[in-house]
Amino acid sequence: MVQPWNSALSHLECGRCGTRYDADKPQNLCECGTPLLVRYDLDQVGRTVSTKDIAGRPNDLWRYHELLPVREQRNVVSLGEGMTPILPIRDYGTRIGVPNLLVKDEGLLPTGSFKARGAAVGISRALELGIERITMPTNGNAGAAWATYAARAGMKSLIVMPQEAPTITRMECAMAGARLYIVDGLIGDAGKIAGQAVADGWFNTSTLKEPYRIEGKKTMGLEIVEQLGWRMPDVIVYPTGGGVGLIGIRKALDELLTLGWLTGRLPKLVAVQASGVAPIVRAFEEGAETAEPWEDASTVAFGINVASALGDFLILSAIRDTGGTAVAVDDADILAHQAACAAAEGMLMCPEGAATLAAVAQLKDKGWLDGSEEVVVLNTGSDLKYPHTAAYDEPPLLAKDAVLPS
Numbered sequence: 001m002v003q004p005w006n007s008a009l010s011h012l013e014c015g016r017c018g019t020r021y022d023a024d025k026p027q028n029l030c031e032c033g034t035p036l037l038v039r040y041d042l043d044q045v046g047r048t049v050s051t052k053d054i055a056g057r058p059n060d061l062w063r064y065h066e067l068l069p070v071r072e073q074r075n076v077v078s079l080g081e082g083m084t085p086i087l088p089i090r091d092y093g094t095r096i097g098v099p100n101l102l103v104k105d106e107g108l109l110p111t112g113s114f115k116a117r118g119a120a121v122g123i124s125r126a127l128e129l130g131i132e133r134i135t136m137p138t139n140g141n142a143g144a145a146w147a148t149y150a151a152r153a154g155m156k157s158l159i160v161m162p163q164e165a166p167t168i169t170r171m172e173c174a175m176a177g178a179r180l181y182i183v184d185g186l187i188g189d190a191g192k193i194a195g196q197a198v199a200d201g202w203f204n205t206s207t208l209k210e211p212y213r214i215e216g217k218k219t220m221g222l223e224i225v226e227q228l229g230w231r232m233p234d235v236i237v238y239p240t241g242g243g244v245g246l247i248g249i250r251k252a253l254d255e256l257l258t259l260g261w262l263t264g265r266l267p268k269l270v271a272v273q274a275s276g277v278a279p280i281v282r283a284f285e286e287g288a289e290t291a292e293p294w295e296d297a298s299t300v301a302f303g304i305n306v307a308s309a310l311g312d313f314l315i316l317s318a319i320r321d322t323g324g325t326a327v328a329v330d331d332a333d334i335l336a337h338q339a340a341c342a343a344a345e346g347m348l349m350c351p352e353g354a355a356t357l358a359a360v361a362q363l364k365d366k367g368w369l370d371g372s373e374e375v376v377v378l379n380t381g382s383d384l385k386y387p388h389t390a391a392y393d394e395p396p397l398l399a400k401d402a403v404l405p406s
């Protein structure tokens with residue numbers, strides 16, 4: 001039976017102090033400065049839907065609509081996002097000592113990165129709440145995704161990104177009709193400039209400053225367990241910038257455990273950062289509950305070049321509560337794994353995704369993984385957005401009548 005569209009959205013709740021907020025009004029942070037989390041009436045979901053019902057639904061992330069915040073189907077703004085494949089990379093896994101290695105390949109999503117999940121749900125809900133113009137600072141992919149979905153929703157967008165953000169993401173914003181500004185600085189500087197637009201009435205959709213992006217990214221967790229047959233892997237490895245995906249995956253699994261659609265222990269969640277910008281790794285190692293901002297942040301994996309994350313305490317508790325860990329990997333390792341995996345598996349990852357491979361290899365070397373685990377890594381974007389990171393030497397140019405060199 002196909003159930004009518006329904007969202008079990010109940011209210012919003014501060015991730016730190018627990019204060020409740022009305023979900024049917026536009027909201028940003030809690031008064032205490034903390035991100036708000038979306039809460040659902042999970043009893044209602046349990047009474048009305050089962051995993052069998054979900055199985056019969058269209059192959060996109062809206063198949064989980066009861067656990068998403070959009071109340072009316074007509075407000076869904078979609079470009080066909082969700083249900084990306086989970087692919088084994090056994091040969092490569094064997095080479096690095098973890099044969100049971102799976103990649104959830106988010107590079108296939110609209111706009112070429114998993115930011116499409118957050119944008120699809122965030123823009124749909126913004127439309128539902130009557131918001132007409134959105135702004136954000138971005139390292140590129142989020143801006144591209146939100147500008148694109150905003151265009152589809154008939155909304156205006158104003159995007160500010162650092163000069164170093166991948167050129168293609170600027171083009172995506174411009175093509176989608178965004179007002180685009182490039183700042184001679186990092187994402188924190190872009191945030192200050194976007195803040196002026198917020199003061200001017202543009203709705204702030206900066207990472208974790210509105211509650212619904214997490215809900216979109218949560219669907220990665222829902223899909224992973226559904227695709228494994230409503231079962232959890234042993235370990236999930238995630239390239240962490242603002243940490244929205246990691247926080248979202250943990251939230252998804254918690255909701256499914258409460259619903260009884262899953263049983264057992266949560267997978268160990270692993271946050272991967274680049275050694276040139278690793279505030280979460282440092283805080284994890286120091287046993288701190290929050291992370292100090294990182295000075296002189298730099299990495300080739302630009303999507304995880306985040307010196308200071310608003311959700312630091314949520315990332316750290318997700319790692320610790322699940323018995324996970326945090327790992328820093330060098331840029332040189334990221335690029336070496338990117339090239340080696342492409343050649344071995346035909347799986348060309350974005351640098352952020354390749355960072356998870358470098359992390360798995362490192363964790364195996366250190367003995368944190370024994371090699372028997374089922375490990376899911378997230379390739380968070382398409383390699384095609386980062387041609388400058390490809391290990392590629394131009395082959396010789398042949399004359400038209402050249403004889404093929406042997």
Ligand SMILES: *Cc1c(COP(=O)(O)O)cnc(C)c1O
Binds near residue numbers: 114207242
């Ligand atoms: C934004 C981004 C990340 C980091 O995502 P968070 O959820 O903010 O930690 C990782 N990879 C890519 C390709 C990204 O664009």
Ligand SMILES: [Zn+2]
Binds near residue numbers: 018019030034
């Ligand atoms: Zn609060």
